[in-house]
Amino acid sequence: MIPNIHWNLISLETTITAVLALFILLDILIGKTQKDWMGNLSLVALFAMILMWFRGDHIWGQMFSGMYIVDSLAWFFKGFFLLTMFFVLVMTQQFFRSLEQRKDEFYLLLWLALLGMLLIASSADFLLLFISIEILTVSLYVMTAYLKRDKHSIEAGMKYLILGALASGLFLYGISFLYGAAHSTRFVVIQQFVADQPTNPMLLFGFVLIFSAIGFKIASVPFHLWVPDVYQGAPTPVTALLSVGSKAAGFVILLRLLFGVFAPLHDHLTLILAILSAVTMCYGNLAAIPQKNIKRLLGYSSIGHAGYLLMGAAAGSTLGAAAITFYLLGYLFTNLGAFLVIVLYFVVSKNDEISDYSGLSQRSPLLACALFLALMSLAGIPPMAGFFGKFSLFIAAVQNGLVWLAFVGAANVIISLYYYLMVVKRIYIDPPISAYPISVSWPVRLTLWLAMAGMIGIGIFQGPFLDIALAAVKGMF
Amino acid sequence: MNSIFFYFFATVLILAALTVVLARNPSYSVLSLVVAIFSLASIFILLEAFFVGVILLLVYAGAVLVLFLFVVMLLNLNKEEVARVRQSRLRPLGFLVGAAFLVEFLWVIKASTATETKTPGSIRGTIETIGRILFTDYLLPFELTSFLLLAAVIGIVSLAQGALKSDDTQQLSS
The missing domain is CATH 1.20.120.1200 (NADH-ubiquinone/plastoquinone oxidoreductase chain 6, subunit NuoJ)
Structure with a gap:
């Protein structure tokens, strides 16, 4: 029996396949040019997809006998990944302007990574989930090592590949145990099995293995060791994609598993998740203090943010899930804004050391202002998106009786303020290392304004955005 | 036995x-x-x-x-x-x-x-049963493996092509 295909549900993914085919053909026909036609065409295609995303809202359903589902959570995160892709494309265009390197394959890999992320958001079967994760990570391995002349990039790619392969192995091994217990890879079947026999040892063992693999993706503590080196060595647009796209993909899986498939186990997991969250927060924020490279600093800070987000997972309520979603939305604008500034500054200075950022405010007030706002939002200063995100995560934790965890989180906010403010001091107070002003073209300027509007807008008008987050997760409860 | x-x-x-x-x-x-x-x-x-x-x-x-x-x-x-x-x-x-x-x-x-x-x-x-399952129930993952392979192929091409410029080859051969 050939399955029925509802093209409406899978329209975004099929568009990507068409875009890929078109790009490969055009690449052969056009050949070598100096023009960045692939980047511009990518942006056009992405805008078309964002329009499709708006039009396709509220068409829910499932396909391939429940293997591929589109619900409010999947649709929200599909939009999330499209927006991430927009920022990363703008960064890529700027980043490669300064390097003499072919970038066509980079765009193809970016599109493949987007395909992987969109599919992860819709997976309701472990086999499909595994293949989607692999599509995402294989393209990320290659993109990380893309700067072949830079030994840091090669080293980062190698480290990411080896540890990523280990994580994939754990994930597959975990799936094989779940299959052995429940005789299916489908989420609904396994969920039924968990409800019947929550303490089946094979099931628990499989869950632990799968959770380890997800821990690798979101960079939570026992599986975080790859983060600093990979973040520093990878080309900056890839670092941005890793810190937002890949992490959010990990959290979609975590939301689906913890609040869906393994929901009956959640009471047993609360303490483990809470401890992981506390350790991850403390490690990320304390280790960030002595860092001298801005990408490494943001790498450690992204470990810290994984810790804050795990707080929502430990809380386990509707509010916890909504807080994770809301926080990720604020984090998207904040972190991608920060990375956009880093890319623009790298194009001028060829350097990512924090000491090089001295006096940025005198060379380009716009870049300095954007980086300042992003760092304040990452730290969680009141009018910014990061503040209300952390606030809702803390409330979710307190409601679930994890008051101590909220205190650890609050202490971490204070620790993180220290190293974020050290960067701010460099930008605003220290004398500039060079008097040349930095010029920014108007499309990039618009993107920066969009990022800043996101950071501030989500922070001030929390109501509508929190409603969006609540609507996204309500399908799971 | x-x-x-x-x-x-x-x-x-x-x-x-x-x-x-x-x-x-x-x-x-x-x-x-x-x-x-x-x-x-x-x-x-x-x-x-x-x-x-x-x-x-x-x-x-x-x-x-x-x-x-x-x-x-x-x-x-x-x-x-x-x-x-x-x-x-x-x-x-x-x-x-x-x-x-x-x-x-x-x-x-x-x-x-x-x-x-x-x-x-x-x-x-047997090949027949596996083929039947691959093209019905598991059609989507099966088709998507082609994208996994595409990612690997593009990766290999981009990492291998032009990796060795003339000065690098000299270093390697010496």
Whole structure:
């Protein structure tokens, strides 16, 4: 029996396949040019997809006998990944302007990574989930090592590949145990099995293995060791994609598993998740203090943010899930804004050391202002998106009786303020290392304004955005 | 009769797997991995999963391991490097984690064989049944593996092309 295909549900993914085919053909026909036609065409295609995303809202359903589902959570995160892709494309265009390197394959890999992320958001079967994760990570391995002349990039790619392969192995091994217990890879079947026999040892063992693999993706503590080196060595647009796209993909899986498939186990997991969250927060924020490279600093800070987000997972309520979603939305604008500034500054200075950022405010007030706002939002200063995100995560934790965890989180906010403010001091107070002003073209300027509007807008008008987050997760409860 | 074969191949599999990890020379490791895959394929064939067994032989023993062997021989690892890895201070920690994992694994197997009463029938993995499942129930993941391969192909092309400019080749050949 050939399955029925509802093209409406899978329209975004099929568009990507068409875009890929078109790009490969055009690449052969056009050949070598100096023009960045692939980047511009990518942006056009992405805008078309964002329009499709708006039009396709509220068409829910499932396909391939429940293997591929589109619900409010999947649709929200599909939009999330499209927006991430927009920022990363703008960064890529700027980043490669300064390097003499072919970038066509980079765009193809970016599109493949987007395909992987969109599919992860819709997976309701472990086999499909595994293949989607692999599509995402294989393209990320290659993109990380893309700067072949830079030994840091090669080293980062190698480290990411080896540890990523280990994580994939754990994930597959975990799936094989779940299959052995429940005789299916489908989420609904396994969920039924968990409800019947929550303490089946094979099931628990499989869950632990799968959770380890997800821990690798979101960079939570026992599986975080790859983060600093990979973040520093990878080309900056890839670092941005890793810190937002890949992490959010990990959290979609975590939301689906913890609040869906393994929901009956959640009471047993609360303490483990809470401890992981506390350790991850403390490690990320304390280790960030002595860092001298801005990408490494943001790498450690992204470990810290994984810790804050795990707080929502430990809380386990509707509010916890909504807080994770809301926080990720604020984090998207904040972190991608920060990375956009880093890319623009790298194009001028060829350097990512924090000491090089001295006096940025005198060379380009716009870049300095954007980086300042992003760092304040990452730290969680009141009018910014990061503040209300952390606030809702803390409330979710307190409601679930994890008051101590909220205190650890609050202490971490204070620790993180220290190293974020050290960067701010460099930008605003220290004398500039060079008097040349930095010029920014108007499309990039618009993107920066969009990022800043996101950071501030989500922070001030929390109501509508929190409603969006609540609507996204309500399908799971 | 079947069980004699099973125990024979299982013993060979375990011994070969141990040799993979314990052998000092990397090429011995790869060669014993061939033996391990061969006995694993035999066990699949004993379970009447002919297709899986044959694929395992063709893909792993045939293609992947030959590649491994080439890489290991071309890499030409020197002895000092290997000795340095062996004396790493993290080794006891690795043993500890490995032992904990093994104990947990054995416990899981023991607990689940105690509760599981029904014995699985033969898998009957013929090409026809597998093909039918691949093109109906698992159509989407099956088609998506092509994108996984596409990512790998683009990756290899972009990492390999023009990696060696003239000055690099001179460095390598000298």
